[in-house]
Amino acid sequence: xxxxxxxxxxxxxxxxxxxxxxxxxxxxxxxxxxxxxxxxxxxxxxxxxxxxxxxxxxxxxxxxxxxxxxxxxxxxxxxxxxxxxxxxxxxxxxxxxxxxxxxxxxxxxxxxxxxxxxxxxxxxxxxxxxxxxxxxxxxxxxxxxxxxxxxxxxxxxxxxxxxxxxxxxxxxxxxxxxxxxxxxxxxxxxxxxxxxxxxxxxxxxxxxxxxxxxxxxxxxxxxxxxxxxxxxxxxxxxxxxxxxxxxxxxxxxxxxxxxxxxxxxxxxxxxxxxxxxxxxxxxxxxxxxxxxxxxxxxxxxxxxxxxxxxxxxxxxxxxxxxxxxxxxxxxxxxxxxxxxxxxxxxxxxxxxxxxxxxxxxxxxxxxxxxxxxxxxxxxxxxxxxxxxxxxxxxxxxxxxxxxxxxxxxxxxxxxxxxxxxxxxxxxxxxxxxxxx
Amino acid sequence: xxxxxxxxxxxxxxxxxxxxxxxxxxxxxxxxxxxxxxxxxxxxxxxxxxxxxxxxxxxxxxxxxxxxxxxxxxxxxxxxxxxxxxxxxxxxxxxxxxxxxxxxxxxxxxxxxxxxxxxxxxxxxxxxxxxxxxxxxxxxxxxxxxxxxxxxxxxxxxxxxxxxxxxxxxxxxxxxxxxxxxxxxxxxxxxxxxxxxxxxxxxxxxxxxxxxxxxxxxxxxxxxxxxxxxxxxxxxxxxxxxxxxxxxxxxxxxxxxxxxxxxxxxxxxxxxxxxxxxxxxxxxxxxxxxxxxxxxxxxxxxxxxxxxxxxxxxxxxxxxxxxxxxxxxxxxxxxxxxxxxxxxxxxxxxxxxxxxxxxxxxxxxxxxxxxxxxxxxxxxxxxxxxxxxxxxxxxxxxxxxxxxxxxxxxxxxxxxxxxxxxxxxxxxxxxxxxxx
Numbered sequence: 001x002x003x004x005x006x007x008x009x010x011x012x013x014x015x016x017x018x019x020x021x022x023x024x025x026x027x028x029x030x031x032x033x034x035x036x037x038x039x040x041x042x043x044x045x046x047x048x049x050x051x052x053x054x055x056x057x058x059x060x061x062x063x064x065x066x067x068x069x070x071x072x073x074x075x076x077x078x079x080x081x082x083x084x085x086x087x088x089x090x091x092x093x094x095x096x097x098x099x100x101x102x103x104x105x106x107x108x109x110x111x112x113x114x115x116x117x118x119x120x121x122x123x124x125x126x127x128x129x130x131x132x133x134x135x136x137x138x139x140x141x142x143x144x145x146x147x148x149x150x151x152x153x154x155x156x157x158x159x160x161x162x163x164x165x166x167x168x169x170x171x172x173x174x175x176x177x178x179x180x181x182x183x184x185x186x187x188x189x190x191x192x193x194x195x196x197x198x199x200x201x202x203x204x205x206x207x208x209x210x211x212x213x214x215x216x217x218x219x220x221x222x223x224x225x226x227x228x229x230x231x232x233x234x235x236x237x238x239x240x241x242x243x244x245x246x247x248x249x250x251x252x253x254x255x256x257x258x259x260x261x262x263x264x265x266x267x268x269x270x271x272x273x274x275x276x277x278x279x280x281x282x283x284x285x286x287x288x289x290x291x292x293x294x295x296x297x298x299x300x301x302x303x304x305x306x307x308x309x310x311x312x313x314x315x316x317x318x319x320x321x322x323x324x325x326x327x328x329x330x331x332x333x334x335x336x337x338x339x340x341x342x343x344x345x346x347x348x349x350x351x352x353x354x355x356x357x358x359x360x361x362x363x364x365x366x367x368x369x370x371x372x373x374x375x376x377x378x379x380x381x382x383x384x385x386x387x388x389x390x391x392x393x394x395x396x397x398x399x400x401x402x403x404x405x406x407x408x409x410x411x412x413x414x415x416x417x418x419x420x421x422x423x424x425x426x427x428x429x430x431x432x433x434x435x436x
Numbered sequence: 437x438x439x440x441x442x443x444x445x446x447x448x449x450x451x452x453x454x455x456x457x458x459x460x461x462x463x464x465x466x467x468x469x470x471x472x473x474x475x476x477x478x479x480x481x482x483x484x485x486x487x488x489x490x491x492x493x494x495x496x497x498x499x500x501x502x503x504x505x506x507x508x509x510x511x512x513x514x515x516x517x518x519x520x521x522x523x524x525x526x527x528x529x530x531x532x533x534x535x536x537x538x539x540x541x542x543x544x545x546x547x548x549x550x551x552x553x554x555x556x557x558x559x560x561x562x563x564x565x566x567x568x569x570x571x572x573x574x575x576x577x578x579x580x581x582x583x584x585x586x587x588x589x590x591x592x593x594x595x596x597x598x599x600x601x602x603x604x605x606x607x608x609x610x611x612x613x614x615x616x617x618x619x620x621x622x623x624x625x626x627x628x629x630x631x632x633x634x635x636x637x638x639x640x641x642x643x644x645x646x647x648x649x650x651x652x653x654x655x656x657x658x659x660x661x662x663x664x665x666x667x668x669x670x671x672x673x674x675x676x677x678x679x680x681x682x683x684x685x686x687x688x689x690x691x692x693x694x695x696x697x698x699x700x701x702x703x704x705x706x707x708x709x710x711x712x713x714x715x716x717x718x719x720x721x722x723x724x725x726x727x728x729x730x731x732x733x734x735x736x737x738x739x740x741x742x743x744x745x746x747x748x749x750x751x752x753x754x755x756x757x758x759x760x761x762x763x764x765x766x767x768x769x770x771x772x773x774x775x776x777x778x779x780x781x782x783x784x785x786x787x788x789x790x791x792x793x794x795x796x797x798x799x800x801x802x803x804x805x806x807x808x809x810x811x812x813x814x815x816x817x818x819x820x821x822x823x824x825x826x827x828x829x830x831x832x833x834x835x836x837x838x839x840x841x842x843x844x845x846x847x848x849x850x851x852x853x854x855x856x857x858x859x860x861x862x863x864x865x866x867x868x869x870x871x872x
Contacts, residue, residue, distance in 0.1 A: 029525065029589070030527065031527055031580055031586070031589040031591060032580055059531075059532050059534075059535070059536070060534075060536050063532045063534050064532070065529060065530065065531045065572070065576060066529060066530040067529055068527045068591075071528055071529060071530050074530070091465075091467055091504045092507055093503055093504060093507060094501065094502040094507050094510070095495075095501045096495050096499045096500070096501060096613050097533070097598075097613060098495075098496075098499050098553075098612060098613045099495070100496050114558070115558075117534075117555045117557075118555060119554060119555045121553075121600050121612075122551075122600050123600070129555065129565070136495065136501070140501060143493065144467055144468055144469055150467070153465070155467060162533075162534065164557050164558050164559070166559070177533060177534045
């Protein structure tokens with residue numbers, strides 16, 4: 001309540017750079033700045049763009065700080081994911097990163113999970129830093145699952161994971177510390193699991209579509225998990241995976257599960273789709289999500305059972321469903337950019353409008369009107385050159401740019417970041433032009 | 437948008453247990469359940485209450501999972517903190533937990549910070565698991581602070597911390613993994629720091645008040661930090677700290693910084709306040725927040741400097757300001773309870789209303805009306821005994837309980853969790869009664 005009244009007054013709003021309810025921000029107060037050039041030790045396009053625009057900072061290889069603008073994008077990605085997880089009955093929880101060795105020994109992964117970070121207590125005791133949470137949620141499920149009446153259900157979290165990756169060179173695409181959404185579902189039998197698996201698959205499609213990404217549903221090996229799995233791959237030269245994609249139908253397979261003859265044929269330009277005969281080409285892909293029918297792989301070691309209608313003990317069937325949340329930030333940056341900088345899709349942009357006042361003009365009134373209308377505005381009120389402001393605006397990539405300048409008189413310049421041309425408009429039109 | 441239309445329809449709402457926009461929840465779908473008794477290995481009152489009501493699960497000593505109801509409370513606490521941090525110009529970031537050894541060596545804390553968890557990479561390299569973030573934010577500040585024009589600013593995060601605590605017996609009050617809000621401020625000189633310090637102190641008072649807590653501002657030693665510090669202590673028998681409090685004025689001092697003669701006098705019932713002569717007694721307190729004038733303690737080792745108006749290099753002054761976010765969840769539970777269970781204050785309650793249908797009645801219509809009015813309702817639609825539902829309702833501690841039962845005809849029973857008596861009301865009155 002306090003926040004609302006605070007945001008309502010422009011005077012007060014100008015004191016503080018942020019206001020969550022209406023999302024105001026003065027660029028003069030923002031502590032981050034754009035960089036003249038991307039750091040030389042950074043290879044990945046997504047990281048170069050995000051670092052230069054001040055969305056993230058690199059602490060070390062594979063480990064990044066989310067700065068105010070980057071955190072806003074991350075939060076928007078999370079909101080979309082949360083809404084779709086809730087819509088398929090996901091119940092949000094938050095599980096610990098610090099995990100007992102015993103749980104990892106129970107599944108045999110204490111020694112076999114190569115990228116597992118470990119730590120010890122000075123009072124004794126060894127712990128894993130969670131790279132995934134089957135070892136935690138299955139014992140948790142045991143505390144609440146007794147009968148068939150307690151099934152099915154699904155629980156998810158958006159949480160920080162740790163994996164000691166080999167060569168974290170992909171910027172936000174492959175982190176040693178990263179944010180992930182992991183959903184786990186619990187069922188009485190494989191049929192019920194399959195039904196939910198289809199629901200989750202549909203929810204994933206919605207999520208990536210809402211985020212502006214074209215994600216292919218790809219058959220995959222499932223790595224350490226299960227053979228009943230699908231990956232969601234966004235085609236991009238920055239991707240580490242190789243995907244065979246049919247130009248006609250929706251056939252798409254990860255190279256990992258394709259036989260050698262097929263690979264040779266495709267690489268010779270002679271690959272043909274096993275479904276429709278169409279031409280198959282190899283494309284780089286970023287794996288933004290994956291879904292697995294775990295079946296009883298993790299319920300077995302913990303003896304996660306329930307009593308059926310006849311009172312007989314049966315094993316619980318499980319599915320798990322991951323999305324790389326911070327990887328999505330990197331993926332969107334990797335796809336949405338041009339030679340001048342980032343070009344955010346509207347649903348995840350840190351702000352809807354970048355409002356620039358140039359050459360002594362004041363955009364205060366327009367700032368007040370837009371924010372009053374509930375529009376998210378980053379207001380560049382800095383006393384610097386027009387060139388520097390325009391350059392920064394392109395780097396930041398906010399969807400709409402509005403320029404107030406003495407040159408254009410009573411009208412203002414309006415331009416979409418994704419388009420080449422600007423137009424002069426009456427300030428009264430702005431709310432209509434900007435509102436989705 | 438999808439979420440709104442989804443929530444608008446009760447039919448659809450009934451499929452899913454959750455709906456973020458309107459916060460609907462069906463108790464029949466909630467995977468957690470109340471426990472018949474608190475786990476025997478748990479000593480702390482807050483943890484007993486939260487575990488029994490299914491708000492948290494204990495993974496190991498000092499490490500808890502936040503279950504759906506507990507996470508809702510945690511999120512509400514975080515929202516209050518965020519609003520007040522934003523109101524004093526705090527810019528939200530998210531820093532990593534995995535931190536390079538070199539940063540901790542620079543401040544000399546790699547060896548001296550006893551509760552520091554450490555881990556190694558299989559490819560070489562040692563890391564700290566962040567128990568606090570001075571070692572990260574100071575080098576970050578170095579990248580954006582060049583001139584006096586870049587100061588002052590303040591950045592904060594709500595993030596998961598790790599500390600290898602000696603005896604984590606306090607439930608949520610002292611965790612080995614816990615959520616913390618840490619704000620850091622950067623200034624040109626001690627005077628500017630002091631001004632902001634006063635602002636932060638005022639913001640802290642607001643936060644604790646909004647959360648329903650009476651927090652004393654206590655002079656403290658500052659431990660490893662600085663002598664210019666204050667603690668915020670909530671008096672409670674469950675607290676680990678000992679605070680000398682004057683019965684007349686606002687004098688309050690942590691035992692740590694009081695001399696022995698004073699301690700002896702106070703313990704003999706003869707303590708008198710150095711300010712007003714009033715009687716001083718020793719009380720247990722929970723430290724829910726602390727603020728420090730770091731001055732140049734951490735800017736020195738990293739040479740965090742700026743150029744003043746004359747172009748001269750000067751050292752940056754800093755403050756840091758912590759709040760134990762998950763500790764607050766424990767503190768509120770420790771304070772707000774009775775012999776039957778939790779009694780949440782309204783601003784942080786997981787839901788505003790607990791709606792129970794008993795003995796074959798249906799509360800579906802009231803559920804639809806309340807949720808349509810934007811009220812957060814947990815709807816107990818389970819087919820279990822009235823006694824079990826009433827018992828659960830007391831354990832959960834949601835502020836308003838509404839009972840629909842054949843016994844009360846067209847009227848419904850309305851009761852506040854914090855009060856002894858119920859009354860019968862016309863269902864049309866409910867929205868008015870419940871709305872804040």
